[in-house]
Amino acid sequence: MSPGASDATRAEVSLRNVHALDALGTRGGALGRLVGVSCDLEAGMHVVVGTPADGLAALWAVLVGAARPMRGILLVGGRAPWSSAPVRRGIASLGPAPCLLGRRVRDAAQVSPHPDALLEGLVRFGLGAQREREVDRLSTSEQRAVELVFAVSHPTPELVVLYEPSTLVGALDPVLVREALQERATRIPVVILASAPADAHGLAVTPRFLDGGRLVPPEIAEGWLRATAYGLEVVLWDPDGDRAAALLYELAKRAVPHGGASWHASEGEPRLRRVRIESQAIDEVAHAVTAIGAELNLDVRLIARRSAQASHEVTSPSGGSR
Numbered sequence: 001m002s003p004g005a006s007d008a009t010r011a012e013v014s015l016r017n018v019h020a021l022d023a024l025g026t027r028g029g030a031l032g033r034l035v036g037v038s039c040d041l042e043a044g045m046h047v048v049v050g051t052p053a054d055g056l057a058a059l060w061a062v063l064v065g066a067a068r069p070m071r072g073i074l075l076v077g078g079r080a081p082w083s084s085a086p087v088r089r090g091i092a093s094l095g096p097a098p099c100l101l102g103r104r105v106r107d108a109a110q111v112s113p114h115p116d117a118l119l120e121g122l123v124r125f126g127l128g129a130q131r132e133r134e135v136d137r138l139s140t141s142e143q144r145a146v147e148l149v150f151a152v153s154h155p156t157p158e159l160v161v162l163y164e165p166s167t168l169v170g171a172l173d174p175v176l177v178r179e180a181l182q183e184r185a186t187r188i189p190v191v192i193l194a195s196a197p198a199d200a201h202g203l204a205v206t207p208r209f210l211d212g213g214r215l216v217p218p219e220i221a222e223g224w225l226r227a228t229a230y231g232l233e234v235v236l237w238d239p240d241g242d243r244a245a246a247l248l249y250e251l252a253k254r255a256v257p258h259g260g261a262s263w264h265a266s267e268g269e270p271r272l273r274r275v276r277i278e279s280q281a282i283d284e285v286a287h288a289v290t291a292i293g294a295e296l297n298l299d300v301r302l303i304a305r306r307s308a309q310a311s312h313e314v315t316s317p318s319g320g321s322r
Contacts, residue, residue, distance in 0.1 A: 013041035018072035022057035034058045035213035041189040050210030063161045064093045092154035094162040098143035100135045121153025145170035152180040160190040171291040234275040237299035244273040250292045
């Protein structure tokens with residue numbers, strides 16, 4: 001039965017015919033949009049797969065209250081997040097772009113009603129040394145790692161919404177993050193917005209798909225999942241031709257599971273290398289690539305999760321990691 005506006009308060013998170021725009025286009029314009037999205041999100045894990053052009057960032061914005069739907073109803077616990085500061089404070093999130101506020105990471109935690117819990121979370125996840133770092137000296141991946149830890153360390157959230165939580169998040173242990181999310185999902189909705197179905201691996205959940213701003217019907221989504229073959233493409237700056245080899249050497253040393261890898265010069269720019277890694281353990285490979293990139297100071301320009309159906313590219317907002 002199709003959900004109607006009269007039952008919009010029954011689910012912990014309810015969307016009814018939601019139309020919305022993101023602000024990722026040029027000069028603040030829209031890159032993607034939602035077109036009549038309706039669904040209920042009860043306590044549990046939810047993975048939505050798409051690209052910004054499909055409306056993934058627009059979905060993040062309306063869920064966390066950063067934007068108001070153009071049309072339709074979106075409620076969290078019976079209230080609209082865009083118009084309720086208490087609701088927004090109860091939403092733990094990681095967004096498309098870093099947004100730490102304050103001179104130091106410690107200062108950024110003070111924006112939360114629970115700063116001590118967030119700072120303790122950094123220690124628990126192995127990022128205690130970041131507490132005194134200056135925010136503007138953190139790389140994109142370091143900022144996102146801090147924001148992800150802040151999100152999963154919120155002690156009393158009503159909702160968790162994470163945009164690409166396994167991409168460009170430094171050397172965070174994905175197992176620890178997954179365990180923290182699964183614990184919260186026993187009580188509240190946890191929404192993962194991702195570029196590939198592989199982000200649902202290990203979460204015991206079937207992903208939903210956004211396509212052109214609309215949720216794909218379940219029978220079509222099942223066909224997409226059956227046809228999907230996972231892989232990862234990494235683009236890095238490699239002017240002397242040895243950085244791609246070093247990346248694959250480190251992957252082999254760490255026994256990261258994959259079915260083969262190759263690299264070649266990028267068309268039009270021979271100093272860029274495209275490294276293609278075949279694997280269904282995409283989370284582990286992406287985590288390892290990010291960690292190796294940080295350890296070897298590799299200039300990683302792009303991490304793209306690829307499937308037989310489509311290519312979803314994920315880049316840092318600045319166009320590369322520092």
